[in-house]
């Protein structure tokens with residue numbers, strides 16, 4: 237989730253770039269950089285240092301040259317390559333006359349890197365981005381203009397991107413393009429601008445245009461032209477900006493939680509990107525643990541806290557089913573104090589959005605001490621847990637600001653299930669065709685999540701009927717159980733309502749004593765292997781007077797018949813269904829929090845990253 241800014245036609249570009257990068261800080265970043273054309277060459281400055289990097293960049297650029305030519309700036313949120321100054325954008329080609337900035341992931345970067353190096357290019361960073369500027373270089377060397385070279389380059393790359401490229405040979409021009417990640421354009425008073433999102437532009441202009449997928453924009457002072465990748469002219473769509481800067485930072489949403497819920501399809505898609513090799517097999521680049529080491533594994537532990545723990549619980553069902561290995565899931569704060577039995581044949585996976593949660597990092601330290609192989613699943617590149625582990629699997633949700641984890645939770649489920657399929661492939665416990673079929677279904681998840689998000693109005697209607705309720709029970713079975721736990725946690729965190737999450741089959745062993753008229757039962761009744769038993773459990777609470785809200789697969793009237801209110805979700809394979817089913821749970825908690833007058837971004841007593849025991 238990098239931030240992008242570009243301008244041409246501004247006499248003093250650096251202050252404008254720095255101001256815009258500052259407006260993009262809310263996205264989170266670990267390094268920053270700028271480049272501009274000055275006196276026939278490209279001038280560049282880059283700084284690493286987490287959230288101090290824009291300030292460090294300001295120091296580096298004090299006294300930088302001025303001029304009307306093209307200038308670009310970037311804040312980086314690392315995905316490929318550590319958050320160092322060498323990996324910070326802009327990246328240059330071999331001649332130093334071209335510079336590029338990029339947000340997104342280039343899936344086929346490894347193949348392109350090999351090809352470029354064989355052709356004599358020197359690639360200096362560990363990023364997926366740099367290959368693009370060398371591809372442009374090759375075209376320019378053959379006589380192409382910057383626009384033509386960029387168009388040709390874009391036909392060679394796979395993945396998600398918004399980019400901006402400048403050239404010392406076309407000093408006033410910026411060429412920009414996008415596929416799947418956002419990019420907006422602006423015009424103002426002899427200038428043309430571009431940015432990854434509106435907050436970076438809003439101070440300068442409200443004449444803002446959207447760029448669509450696979451469109452390319454050519455910006456010159458005071459003018460912009462948009463074409464398709466084939467070079468056909470396109471009329472850019474002007475956007476109506478009715479909100480202020482603060483709202484723009486939240487992408488026009490009321491709060492970060494809503495914004496991040498709406499980023500979930502992208503988070504899921506990005507976490508899946510780049511995982512399938514040339515023959516359809518899974519390739520986990522950052523894994524570091526060698527196949528031989530993993531083939532020896534006879535037991536898996538997954539340790540985590542909160543929502544990450546719930547993602548781990550989903551993974552237990554999937555890994556045990558696909559890999560036929562025993563999987564223990566542990567609350568990290570308990571794990572290290574209970575003499576867990578681990579050895580060199582144990583794989584211990586720590587799951588943490590932040591990669592800094594003390595309970596989880598200490599649990600991993602203990603696992604390592606006991607000789608286990610340690611893998612971290614995290615959203616933050618080079619976080620403490622990523623550095624300490626033997627291997628890493630990154631979720632690629634982009635920075636999560638809301639204290640209530642949403643997009644990272646979905647990305648964690650996806651990453652852990654990819655890990656499960658990878659182990660199944662290595663150990664030969666599933667035929668390749670079965671693995672393929674599941675991966676194909678996972679690739680449809682972003683559109684199913686989009687569909688689920690589009691049904692927020694139905695959730696709002698149900699929430700409006702529950703405003704007086706104070707006691708909530710979230711029930712599920714099989715993978716519906718962790719979904720229920722996540723629904724209960726979200727409701728507690730942001731709506732401050734008492735909510736118990738239970739495996740529905742356990743109800744009769746005690747908690748059913750609490751069910752009486754006035755209690756609300758939210759049940760996950762999508763069709764997993766225990767669906768019928770789940771409906772019997774629901775019948776038990778209904779007959780005791782509870783109000784029943786059921787999550788049901790589209791068109792499943794049998795489930796609907798057991799409910800007072802139904803939240804429909806698009807169906808998918810049971811083991812991956814939590815990625816979709818969690819969405820209405822988040823929405824229900826969100827709407828109830830709002831109805832009770834609470835700000836979901838500022839839950840009381842909670843911190844985003846918990847670095848105490």
Ligand code: AGP
Pocket residue numbers: 541542543544545587588589590591592593596639640641642729843844845846
């Ligand atoms: C989720 O909504 C919570 N804020 C919390 O439970 C969180 O998942 C937990 O603290 C773990 O955080 P981590 O993923 O950064 O380790």
